[in-house]
Amino acid sequence: MKPWGNLALLVVAAIGGCDTASRPDSAHSTLDLHVRTLAEGIGERNIDRYENLERAAKYIERQLSALGYSVSMQNYMVREKLVGNIEAERHGSGSPGDIVLVGAHYDSAQGTPGADDNATGVAGMLEIARLLSKKTFSRTIRFVAFVNEEPPYFQTEQMGSVVYAKYMRKRNESVVAMIALETIGYYSDEEGSQRYPSPLDKLYPSRGNFIAFVGNDLSKDLLKRCGHLFREETTFPVECALLPDRLPGVGWSDHWSFWQEEYPAIMVTDTAPFRNPHYHKASDLPDKLDIEKTERVVAALARVVERLADNK
Numbered sequence: 001m002k003p004w005g006n007l008a009l010l011v012v013a014a015i016g017g018c019d020t021a022s023r024p025d026s027a028h029s030t031l032d033l034h035v036r037t038l039a040e041g042i043g044e045r046n047i048d049r050y051e052n053l054e055r056a057a058k059y060i061e062r063q064l065s066a067l068g069y070s071v072s073m074q075n076y077m078v079r080e081k082l083v084g085n086i087e088a089e090r091h092g093s094g095s096p097g098d099i100v101l102v103g104a105h106y107d108s109a110q111g112t113p114g115a116d117d118n119a120t121g122v123a124g125m126l127e128i129a130r131l132l133s134k135k136t137f138s139r140t141i142r143f144v145a146f147v148n149e150e151p152p153y154f155q156t157e158q159m160g161s162v163v164y165a166k167y168m169r170k171r172n173e174s175v176v177a178m179i180a181l182e183t184i185g186y187y188s189d190e191e192g193s194q195r196y197p198s199p200l201d202k203l204y205p206s207r208g209n210f211i212a213f214v215g216n217d218l219s220k221d222l223l224k225r226c227g228h229l230f231r232e233e234t235t236f237p238v239e240c241a242l243l244p245d246r247l248p249g250v251g252w253s254d255h256w257s258f259w260q261e262e263y264p265a266i267m268v269t270d271t272a273p274f275r276n277p278h279y280h281k282a283s284d285l286p287d288k289l290d291i292e293k294t295e296r297v298v299a300a301l302a303r304v305v306e307r308l309a310d311n312k
Contacts, residue, residue: 034123094138105149120185137309161254178265
């Protein structure tokens with residue numbers, strides 16, 4: 001994920017309140033295991049650390065296969081190396097042509113083990129897949145781990161989600177919802193932990209204890225639906241923003257690739273560099289994260305995805 005521009009800070013503008021009462025949250029500690037495996041056991045993972053990139057891909061593939069999903073690879077060449085997106089799918093029983101897609105990029109930026117960016121997103125995707133693995137849905141549910149989100153491939157033809165979204169459009173597949181999990185593990189209740197340039201600091205939350213949902217006009221119905229469902233499922237604070245995708249930073253993750261193909265997509269994020277001082281640094285390690293809060297977010301997201309997949 002790239003640093004957000006000033007205009008993109010409006011991401012925290014709320015669609016609505018988030019104080020709706022709900023049943024308790026829960027998630028399994030496998031999420032923590034996934035984060036530590038990717039960020040500590042494997043470490044920096046990109047084409048310059050190609051062996052690690054392959055290890056991460058194989059780990060993700062094994063986890064999804066073990067959950068009983070049909071797993072396939074979408075491979076392509078970059079710098080004379082074979083890279084790939086990892087796809088896991090379960091066909092819907094009623095409307096299998098409608099696809100609910102949850103995605104996260106598994107590469108990390110150069111010089112960082114990428115615990116928050118984006119081992120948390122991958123771990124969240126794997127945990128949602130686990131929580132939903134024994135269930136059947138009306139719509140097809142698909143999980144995709146994308147390669148090459150980070151620079152120098154960001155928003156180029158070699159970006160994994162660009163390759164994948166174009167592939168879906170070529171096949172004329174119907175994506176009713178795409179959710180990109182991007183840096184979802186860093187939280188702080190301290191005053192001033194959420195930063196903005198003046199005067200936005202007087203308008204938006206000053207504590208980095210929320211999760212943000214981001215969408216454009218094409219995705220406004222999906223954004224509102226996901227925000228509503230999330231607030232029904234948890235008391236965890238959520239801030240949502242409906243913004244033009246031409247604003248700098250608003251599309252700086254894998255959801256952007258789906259916007260280019262006119263698919264509805266949103267980003268779920270902790271706002272990265274405007275909260276996390278370890279962003280894109282060697283210090284982006286698991287011990288800097290709040291796993292308990294991340295698990296609460298992911299557990300609620302799993303229920304959101306479940307309801308989307310059943311069109312409820």
